[in-house]
Amino acid sequence: MSQENNYHALSDDKIGKNYSEENLKSFPIQQNSTPAELVDALNLVFGKQTYGRAVHAKGIVMRGRFLPSQQASTLSKAPHFQDIAVPITVRFSDFAGILTISDTDPLSSPRGLALKFHLPDGTETDLITHSFNGFPVATIDEFKELLIALGSSGPSVAAPTPADIYLAAHPIAKSFLESQLPPPVSYATLTYYAVNSFKFTNAQGETSFGRYQIVPQAGNQFLSEEEIARASPNYLADEIRQRVADSPIRFNFRVQLPEPGDEIDNPSIAWPDTRKTIDIGVIEITEAVHDSATVERDLLFLPSRLPAGIEPADPMVYRSPAYIISYQRRHQ
Template identity: 55%
Template sequence: MHTQKKVLASILLAVLSVGAAFAQSNPDTVQGVLPDQLVKGLNGVFGKHTGARAVHAKGIVLDGSFQPAAGAAALSKAPHFAGAGVPVRVRFSNFAGIPTVADNDAGANPRGLAVKFYLPDGTATDIVAHSFDGFPSATSADFRDLLIAIGQSGPDAAKPTALETYFGTHPKAKAFLTAPKPMPESYATLPYYGVNAFKFTNAKGKAVYGRYQFVPVASSHFLSKEQEAAAGPQFLIDEIGQRTRKAPVQFKLMLQLAERGDDLHDPSVAWPKSRKQVELGTLTVKSVVADNPSVQSKLLFLPNILPAGIEPEDPMINIRSATYPASYGARQER
């Protein structure tokens, strides 16, 4: 894209700013969580695969556009929530940090959706979401400890395993890992949740807090057990290409608004479904990008690359945004 150099510059500035973010007081920093610890923890669970992401290793990149809803600017002065639409680059993915994981493998759930919005000034902003309303851990430190416990709990591990012991004191992690996650018909027929809370400020200075949700226009559809058994290892990758060749795929980007008492700093707690949701716009996914492997290897999503009008509220956002570059750097090593 013609904005590539400016986008890369904005990413570099965001990565450099992470050091300053770590200096701020928050539970993750106090507990000494470092990005490389999380990457090593993920490698301990899935193995280290040359050139691959530490998690959500298998995916597909597509191009599209985002058109803001009429009321989006009332919530945030961010440029992509006002005026004309902007181009986007989208990556659908499977959960596991294994680039060869079969699409019909239970370990491929939850699925991921990452969106890079290319803004009018040549910079970019990102949203990272997955297909489960919640997260296994309240903080990045807890997530690191969960990864370590999983890595130490192989089939030959002594009983009780480290993971069983961890579950005893972290019931939300057990609930996340054992919750039913049905097999999707398509990447296009799943809702996706941004589990971290952000602060949104409009041009008048009024602020609200919320979490993103992508709602499929095609509605949610899942495979039967018989269909799942017959599905091939590439069925989601193949299907999204076939689907977008026939017609664009669309999602409504919604903002679930926090109410008094909702925890803004704990992504392991889903807010009640009764919370008000406001439409921010329509994401349209149009076509698979050529030379996908090369594009994916160079593509980096950082949830704290934010324009004026959006700020990170959950401390985990800055930790995640420091971890992704650590994983990115490792996968550039050939």
């Protein structure tokens, strides 16, 4: 069994604390950058984290369930795509690797939504999404280069800064940084997009490719400028605790399918909104955990922790070892 499939059956604690740099070398990492170098680059931008994550440090953990649709099993034989509801752990987050960042700070976008599906056989599979359709770069090496350029720039650095130079040559990354949405009314009023493409295989052996979309049943809603000025630094966690106490929060879970010519292995290129989508179920969030700070510190979401029936289809999936490094550093 490969390392990639082996950690599908292991607990977060087992993976996070027991995997060494030597273990990580055997993961199917498709880049020159090491996992530690990628985390170091994130620390260069946001500062070294000793308690929280290197990125998406501030968040809140919730629980619920995933109710698959009848169409889900036609797409994949994955356990959570069959005709049974499965429990989920959910973590909403702000983007920056800064635990104290205000929810209205521009560096809080894109927001994150990470899902851990607790499968019937006792194993888990994870999904990581954010509130922007696309990624700033195509590969892990390019992501490290972007982070180093950003972290090496600032008010005291003469123009053109490394960031100026990088972004001038990389218009997609520039658009990503400059096109973020305003602060939302709630974590529950944003659409989230998977960073990656996946290959799906159903019980009949039929395969297809797709990208996840998680669409709020409450619709996309954002604060006005006046509301932003009045909002508290932690309004998102406060709001969603109250929202879920009143009634369950629901998202429609979809897979967008490509057409010929669409780039499957390049996460920086979004597919047009006109592409067909399949509704594969509903994500229902029913409660906020009581001690979110403790729970989320011990959670480890891995992009390539996937069950049979779902496979990576682009190179950014293989950033999982960097998540393990970040986990280990916040538990030193």
